[in-house]
Amino acid sequence: MIPESLIERTLSGERRALARLISLVENDGEGARQALASLYPHTGKAHIVGITGAPGTGKSTLVNRLALELRSRDATVGIIAVDPTSPYSGGAILGDRIRMRDLSGDPGIFIRSMASRGSLGGLARATGDVVKIIDAAGYQIILVETVGAGQTEVEIARTAHTTLVVEAPGLGDDIQAIKAGLMEIADILIVNKADRDGADNTVMSLQMMLDLNSNTPHSSRHHGYNAPASPEVATTPSSYWRPPIIKTIATRGEGTAEVVDAxxxxxxxxxxxxxxxxxxxxxxxxxxxxxxVQDLLERYLRLGSASEIETMLEKIIAREVNVYSAVQNLLDNLEMRRKA
Ligand SMILES: Nc1nc2c(ncn2[C@@H]2O[C@H](COP(=O)(O)OP(=O)(O)OP(=O)(O)O)[C@@H](O)[C@H]2O)c(=O)[nH]1
Ligand SMILES: [Mg+2]
Incomplete structure (x- = not known):
């Protein structure tokens, strides 16, 4: 069980309690759900910002700068790095040691990196839980960094209120494909490494992609809740958000104030x-x-015996039964057993 006092101390903003509570919930042990249930009424106040983009575009450097800028505006900041290779560890941002100390010594900043143990689906769940805990602890802005390569990362980014997609000039063709997928979830587009050649070309190609996107009605993410579906009406300034494109040089902090404004x-x-x-x-x-899905799966797997499931799997690979029928049979059998 997670002690009630730990939850109380987290709610009153005690950092050590917060860190400890996150670890306990991450391990998903006894009481994790109960703790999240107690915290839940205290959530929903933070503004959640997702930062995603191809590997190495400068997301961590930017997050670091955004945190400093937000602090200078008196907002408290939580940072979550969802990436095993991310250069945050134990509250540290490698390669930038001076500012790192600025960040980690500041009681208005809380940094957490997510260990990617277990499945990726588990990572998305765990990230959602950690966001809630930091939110309940009273941090006003939560920055969540993910590498925008897979479905899970996109899913995490999508659950943010505001999603930043970070690009950089001179990325290869494989990156262009990632880019197209990420464009749809972007609320703000960043062209980082603007000190490098080709930044203006990157801005121009993003402009073109945005022009294409804004003509398709399915980009509903950028419309207000009650915005009409018709594209002509929806593109009026009051109900349509056109993602701004902002050039930054994160290593020098250039452009970060504009990003926070956006x-x-x-x-x-x-x-x-x-x-x-x-x-x-x-x-x-x-x-x-x-x-x-997770709970139903667990429940059904517990109802059926392990050997039953093994037998069924063997029938599937022997082509005696197909996977759809196998699932249907299992569900039917369990239903009957429950009723009996
Ligand atoms: N020239 C230049 N280099 C930059 C800029 N921003 C970041 N970098 C460098 O780019 C490299 C990658 O930066 P990170 O911030 O770790 O990038 P990231 O997107 O977080 O990387 P992953 O988390 O591994 O995907 C580092 O060496 C940074 O110093 C910039 O504006 N200009
Ligand atoms: Mg990073």
Whole structure:
């Protein structure tokens, strides 16, 4: 069981309690769910910002700078790095030791990196839980860094209120494909490493992709909650958010104030258009479905015996039965057994 006092101390903003509680919940032991249930009424206050993009585009460097900029505006900041290779460890950002000390010595900043133990689906769940805990502890802005390569990372980024997609000039063709997928979830586009050649070309190609996107009605993410579906009406300035493109040099902190301004503008846009409810709904739905599937799976697997399942798997690989029928049979059998 997780002691009630640990939850109380987390809620009153004690950092050590917060770190300890996160570890306990991450291990998903006895009481993790109970702790999250107690914290839940205290969540929903933080503005959650996802930062994603191809490997090495400068996300961590940017996050570092954004945190400093937000602190200078008196916001408290939680940082979550969802990536085993991310250069945060134990609250440290490698390669940038001076500012690292600035960050980790500041009581208004809390840094956590997510160990990627278990499945990727587990990572998405664990990240959602950690966001809630840091939110309940009272941090006003939560920055979540993910490497935008896989479905899980995109899923994590999608559950943020504001998603930053970080690009950099001179990336290869394989990266272009990632880029196209990430464009749809971007609320703010960053062209980092603007000190390098080709930054203006990158900006131009993003402009073109945005022009294409804004003509397709399915980019609903950038409309207010009650925005009409018709593209002509939806593109009026009041109900359509066109992702700004901002050039930054994260290593020098150039452009980071503009990025924070854009985050604030997007938060205002979401509040004014009711978009925030749409995000909350989407997030609740994703989470609900994920936990439903997980719990049902566990429950069914517990009801059936291990040997039954092994026998069934062998029939599947012997082509005696197909996987759809196998699942259907299992469900039917368990239903009957439950009723009996
Ligand atoms: N020239 C230049 N280099 C930069 C800039 N921003 C970051 N870098 C460098 O790019 C490298 C990668 O930066 P990170 O911040 O670790 O990038 P990342 O996107 O977090 O990387 P992963 O988490 O591994 O995907 C580092 O060597 C940074 O110093 C920039 O604006 N200009
Ligand atoms: Mg990183």
């Amino acid at each position: 985050i604030e503008q997007h938060a205002t846009f979401l509040r004014q258009t009711g978009g925030i409810q749409a995000y909350e709904l989407e997030r609740a739905r994703t989470e609900f479905e994920r936990i439903l």
